[in-house]
Amino acid sequence: MKIQVWNAFASNNSGSYTIVGSFGSDEVATAVAAELREVLDAHQRWFEATERPAESPLDEWCTREAIACTEPPGRDDDWPDYGSPPTIGAIGSQVVLHVPYTVAMAPVFGEYFYRRSGRVDVELNHAHAPLVWFHEIWWPWKDRDEGKVAASRVALLEEALGVGGPLFEDVDADDSPSWRSGDHFIEADLMIATVWTDPVAGASRLHALVLRHGAAMSSRVIEAFDRSDPVSMLRPCRPRVSAGLRDLVLLEPGDARQAVKNCLSRELFGTAGTHAHAVAMVEQAPTTVLRGKPAVLVVALGEKLAAIGAVVEIRDA
Structure with missing residues (x-):
């Protein structure tokens, strides 16, 4: 008898997408964000529909704005299929469009920024590191x-x-x-x-x-x-503030390691199960679990951890 064993790994390898554009005034940025929000929302509804017309809202918008596309935009890897839809907003004279989880986004938005007499400050396509x-x-x-x-x-x-x-x-x-x-x-x-x-x-x-x-x-x-x-x-941060900011350091999780993981998962990440970041904190102790947070919250979590046997220390931020 011959036994063969395979070990496989699969991932969809998605990242985030962000584009930031700047314009000549707050009013122009607000108008650009409003127009794009309408297009993005319409395309999301089209994308989620069971039956949908061949031409998408993003197709129609690109045609109307004379934006050239080598492939129909927003179909497969260039639209979020498994994550939340795009968000967009005007922040002063800048416009921010962000997608937390996608393979890519169609390369059409930067061209529109320039058509509206703006410029692209930065475009991050398929970013895996924190932003x-x-x-x-x-x-x-x-x-x-x-x-x-x-x-x-x-x-x-x-x-x-x-x-x-x-x-x-x-x-x-x-x-x-x-x-x-x-x-x-x-x-x-x-x-x-x-x-x-x-x-x-x-x-x-x-x-x-x-x-x-x-x-x-x-x-x-x-x-x-x-x-x-x-x-x-x-860092180090300056000026100093008098808001009572503190760090909470987990020096030693103690014997009840799983209880400490559960407590950190619940208090820091709002999960009933065990969060991967909480596990990492416990395994990497000593480590800072709260940094630069209001003292009342740092003390409260420190007391909860100490009650289940963890050794913690509160430090000035």
């Missing part, structure tokens, strides 16, 4: 008071980082943004780096907060070079 969003914030130069700018910078950070703020609500629990003030007159007054769970929603909320504090914002995005701390380029 680091780099937001530059300026206060006006006219009638500038440096003392007021410094105070506004801290106030903005504290509101953004606090419970309910975009840099708390719109980032993963195990991620923490970084920031620093500009050292030179050509640098922004404040630079923030973060990994958004939903880039359009998170950046939009941060932009609205920036406007309320009397400043302006522009955005860039890159793929992370360091997965352990994707936004390390702006």
